Amino acid sequence: MSECLLQASQVGIDFGGLRALRGFDLEVRNGDLKGLIGPNGAGKTTAFNLLTGVYVPTHGEIRMCGERVNGRPPHQINHLGLARTFQNIRLFRVLSALDNVRVACLSEARPLFPRERIAALRRRAGGSSPVASMMDALNNYVDWWRALLLTPGFQEEEQEITRRADELLAVMGLSHRRNEEARNLPYGEQRRLEIARALGTRPRVLLLDEPAAGMNTREKADLMVLIRQLRDQFSLGILVIEHDMKLVMGICEDITVLDHGVTIARGAPEGVRQDPKVIEAYLGDSYLAAHGMPVPPSPSNSTSETPAP
């Protein structure tokens, strides 16, 4: 079995009184294609935010490539090989499609102190190391000087970054939008651009938050095929949040079901589908409400979407 890339054990977070996630366990290995489902407000996006470092967990431990990452800033976690997309699209709106991906492709840059070396220093220091931070800062000042002087090495590097960004646009079928501002792209293409951008950081694990939201049935089916293809082409571990149960069942080999922040089921699609707890969660009040069906009056019914990242 391949090594575990991303591992969460007993992770939880409280927002004031609200326990948005509790006792969350997860393992993603190379080649995995896993699903995370649950009704609205179940805590799926919160789980992503915890894994990527947007929120700091109040309980439990998260490890990326064996390294404990609790409390690390998101960009450092990304440098360890974790990338994501966002449920409510967060592109760099005024930048062109190409530039959106180019920013992510900075992982291609060849800085003075290599990223691996800085990461190794941090690992040895058990999280934060002033020397590593200094190297990071020096890297960037040097890079800006190279940009200013247009040194040959810098020009090469820029070409390399652009070449790779073009490649990723092509993979996601967006080459024809190369020079268009991201905000002018149709919805479905914006979602795909987010994936291209995430791939630019050369991830080992990719988290996709409702990548098919707002797409029609055909687009969704195409996307699911594409996701499987990405996993093989870039040898990734992928974790997908998706609302559409049928869709997730189709491509995921392992599914985790959340409800009110608690993991209520886990396993192969067939097993999960028949789990009485899952049926209840999905056919219960929250499911009905989410699908616009009449809800029997109940005092404990909070399924609002939040504008959280």
Added chain:
Amino acid sequence: MPAWLRGLVPVLIAIAVLAVLQLLLGHLPFFVYLASIVGVNVILAVSLNIVNGMTGQFSIGHAGFMAVGAYTAGKLSFLLKDVAIAGLPAVVSDQVQFLGTLLAGGAAAAICGFIVGLPSLRLRGDYLAIVTLGFGEIIRVIVQNMEVFGRALGLSGIPQTSSLFAVWFCVFLVVLVARRIVGSTHGRSLWAIREDEVAAEAMGVNTTGYKVRAFVISSFFAGVAGGLFAHFVPIINPGSFTFVKSIEVVVMVVLGGLGSTTGAIVAAVILTLLPEALRTLFLQLGGLGAGVSLAQKVDQIRMPVYGILLVVLMLVRPQGLFGTREVWDLLPRWIPRARKGLT
């Protein structure tokens, strides 16, 4: 052409052009003075635009950094007035000292930028505005109360070693920095931060680091602008570096279009020349008595005029004159771009 030379070509051209202009126009005192004032304001606007426009932060203390540069460079020049570098002709020695003091002024401002920026740029939100506002006032109070800086009377007798060439070469440099850094992938990260900080972090951009660096560079050029200023005005005093001055630069950046270097340049030129033009106009129109008092009023009505200008702008054209566009985006496609990959 060897690759390493390509980056320097524009610099060489700029030096040649500016040298010719210096020879042709350098002896017209009023023109040089006006061009220097305009140039200093352009440097301030373009450098502030790197922070407020491109990175999407909000600094309102640029005059503070300008003051640090002006007093550092001015005081140094004053102290070195009677010292000459052995073996060099007096003119060359003066210019070398001038360059040194400019760099010292810029460096002092950059260090202040780092100290001010690091804690406040870590946090999201309006902390930078509050801290820079405070910084500007603190610097002003400090110079107002220190004997070495001449208190409220200011520093006079600084050697007037500035020139048309020096000021506009610095203008050229700050524009080059804005264009080259921001055109690069690293610079695109600044825009990414402006657009969405959470997403930029998730894509591996060290947002705090980038913001601090942008702020340090911006502060450096504000310091250089101050240093230049100190070497062509007869006297520098705290009155030149008030909150009003900071706001003036912010208005230039907003008017030109947050993020547009072209816009910052155009707005800085207009907003510098307009009061001068009005003053001259009133003096011409009103004869002696009324004209002089009207001309004095120009300075007093500047703030309300800026206020009205901003309100009208927000109503009519909220993205500013140029939005985020640049003149060099309008160049025909067949002119080869400075760098491949620029869109």
